[in-house]
Amino acid sequence: MQLGMIGLGRMGANMAQRLQRGGHAVTGFDPTPEARARVAAEGIATVESLEALVASLDAPRALWMMVPAGAVVDATIDALQPLLSAGDALVDGGNSFYKDSQRRAEALREAGIACLDVGTSGGVWGLAEGYSLMVGGDAQAAARLSPLFQALAPAPDRGWGHVGPSGAGHYAKMIHNGIEYGMMQAYAEGFAILERKRELTPDIAQLAEIWRHGSVVRSWLLDLAAEALVQNPGLGGIAPYVPDSGEGRWTVAEAIELDVAAPVITQSLIERLRSRDDDAFADKLLSALRNAFGGHGVKRD
Template sequence: MGANMARRLVAGGHRVVTYDLDATAVATSTENGSEGVTSLEELVSCLPSPRAVWMMLPIGQPTEDTIAALAPLLSPGDILLDGGNANYKDSIRRAREMSGRGIEYIDVGISGGIWGLAHGFCLMVGGPADAVKRMEPAFRTLAPAEDVGYCHFGPSGAGHYVKMVHNGVEYALMQSYAEGFELLAAKEEFDLDLAAVAETWSHGSVVRSWLLELTAAALKDDPGLESLQAFVEDSGEGRWTVQESVDLAVPIPAITAALQQRFRSRQDGPLGARLLAALRQQFGGHAVRRSGD
């Protein structure tokens, strides 16, 4: 569990025991009021039954390995929560596997980033109703308020499915802002203050959002964003969202285009763009720019 989540839970009166392969992460968490341990075995032994163990791990093998190590240590009636950005299909499978051991599995899609400590986290939950009910005090403590920002959406996998689509929407929103502000900057004769535009749009505009507030902050700190490279990673959830749209035959062109743009941002002189230049020269004799020009 991240230090900010642990701190918010401790502040809400919950007992939190933390473990991480990185001792520095454990130390940071204990500075915020949790109890630190040095192994999964110690973690499990410190918790009274029925236990609730909350994982916040990178997707894929790190999560698989941790579950494999934890499962034999847990007892029937314990709850295992996955707050990482797991593929919902993996969550369904893991819930089935844990059910065979009598362990309740809850998938928790979490949004809020580094600002969650101050503003609360948005929690999208899937899993057995009785287990979710047992964890509600913690969920409501982590949420922005007692009655908002948390919802149990359905059976195992539902929470991570909702979070997957959430991240796909996030891709498209970010891409729209990026394109809009690039167009604003291109109108050089107006010499627009982009930070001022973002700040103005953040109040009363139909396109106002927290992402727009972050846009204003980024542009205020670095108006031309010259300290950054145009290289944008993807977490994987955008890919899953697009794949799901193919599987369900539901068109999501804006999200798909946003994902493709992230791929393009990582390429230097991509073959496709060079081929376009070559074809224009071939059929029309158009001028091209040669490497090294």
């Protein structure tokens, strides 16, 4: 099957490689010449413009976007739409907000173009291990593109599925990432407690390895934690600063809107925000209040 891949960052490039290895003809476009060169070195055809990309594909066309969520997605669709025809299909495999995906799908539907929102999980390991794909949008278009999903997934019969109408794929990925926040926070806190009492558990990397096999807390995230602790037991050189991609925020906002209690996911997001506060004004005020009402000592800078 022919596919045009838009966005040749690390994940887009890996997906293009996996698809080509699965027997699909992939042509890639990225506005950055360096990104195109890296993909071309892997034997994947590239072009220098969206116009050339669309022209290289036979109708009905299939194009897959792996570009940053937000304005870049809208700008890419605006540039593509005049080049596309009824019957073509456009996939957004990035982390777009699901309501944006619903809006875009409705606008493209009027032109006869199917827009599938595909929540994509797998990160840098997807090339070797396969990707988890949550497909939202028109069921007929999803069925037509199913050979692509089968090639990208860990196996043709698992790790992917059509999960609902437009917006469903990105909605599912949003909640997936919210769950991921909570799981990562739990591992981080548990290992922090272990690390604080090294005289009792001196080798926490060994403990992580033990837990990987047979334990009820085993997971791929634990596998990655165990590897990180072996390579860098003290985590030296890593700043205690944790970014967020936005999906955790969206999950918490959705939980509030739906009156669903989500304290673990919410607190994991708060901890990420807290990690970025170099000045920690709130902690300074807490210390001042303790001193004011109880005469407790204040630690000076």
